[in-house]
Amino acid sequence: MKILSIIAGVLMGAALVYGSLDMPKWGDPHSPASTHVSPYYLQHSIEHTATPNVVTSVLADYRGYDTLGETTVVFTAGMACLFLLGKGRKRQGK
Amino acid sequence: MFEFIVNYYNYWMYIGLMMIGFYAMMAKRNLVKKIIGMNIFQSAIIFFYISTSVKKGGATVPILEYAHGHATHGIEHGANAIDVMQYANPLPHVLMLTAIVVMVATLGVALAVVILIYRRYGTLEEDEIMKLVRRG
Numbered sequence: 001m002k003i004l005s006i007i008a009g010v011l012m013g014a015a016l017v018y019g020s021l022d023m024p025k026w027g028d029p030h031s032p033a034s035t036h037v038s039p040y041y042l043q044h045s046i047e048h049t050a051t052p053n054v055v056t057s058v059l060a061d062y063r064g065y066d067t068l069g070e071t072t073v074v075f076t077a078g079m080a081c082l083f084l085l086g087k088g089r090k091r092q093g094k
Numbered sequence: 095m096f097e098f099i100v101n102y103y104n105y106w107m108y109i110g111l112m113m114i115g116f117y118a119m120m121a122k123r124n125l126v127k128k129i130i131g132m133n134i135f136q137s138a139i140i141f142f143y144i145s146t147s148v149k150k151g152g153a154t155v156p157i158l159e160y161a162h163g164h165a166t167h168g169i170e171h172g173a174n175a176i177d178v179m180q181y182a183n184p185l186p187h188v189l190m191l192t193a194i195v196v197m198v199a200t201l202g203v204a205l206a207v208v209i210l211i212y213r214r215y216g217t218l219e220e221d222e223i224m225k226l227v228r229r230g
Contacts, residue, residue: 005121013113020105027150034149034183041184043176046158054156054184059191070195077199084206 104145111138123220125211129204136197140190147183156184 024031041058051057059067111134118131158176208218215223 002121005117008120009113009117012116013109016109016112017106020102020109023102023105024146025101026104026145027148029149029151029153029179031146033146033186034178038183038185039178042156042158042178042181046176052158054158054181055187055191058184058188063188066192070192073196073199077202080203081206084203084210 105142108138108142108145111135111141125208125218125220129201129208132204133197133201136193140193140197143186143190143193147186149179149182151179153180153182156181156187
């Protein structure tokens with residue numbers, strides 16, 4: 001079992017290293033991730049949201065619905081923990 | 095060759111972390127160690143995303159300078175007033191904030207389930223639990 005896990009892990013690592021060779025160089029300012037849509041947020045964040053912190057403006061303004069879903073996730077997890085661990089009332093008739 | 099390593103070694107570090115987490119999730123018998131492996135795995139993914147937002151050449155955190163000062167008037171003349179190369183890419187940071195929240199949620203529920211398993215079977219070793227389950 002341990003040997004199998006090591007083989008699976010090393011296979012996954014080898015595939016990922018092979019894939020990483022196609023990634024942009026580390027810290028490249030002209031990589032696709034930093035030239036496609038993020039300049040728009042950096043340039044228009046002030047006039048759209050009047051917030052200097054771009055991370056905050058994207059999190060709470062542009063992607064507000066996503067953050068709402070995120071709070072739903074936290075709420076669901078909290079309720080799940082409560083229901084799993086809480087003592088709760090004993091059922092009637094038992 | 096040296097430049098090649100410098101350009102790509104960060105990805106290899108995250109792949110190493112990911113392999114450690116993957117191995118721990120599969121091979122470890124203790125349930126808490128499995129959860130630790132899951133956290134290492136998720137942290138590797140988060141590091142990877144954060145590393146895509148780095149811009150070399152003097153880029154800092156994406157907090158706009160002089161945003162509420164006099165320099166704001168420059169923005170009225172067009173969006174070119176903000177130098178994009180001066181700030182790191184904010185989008186991976188935002189996405190990983192969401193991912194961290196999901197990570198904490200999964201960790202909490204997993205630990206709650208582990209506590210219940212311990213209360214029911216009195217052990218966290220997977221093979222012992224399976225033995226107790228088969229016995230009925």
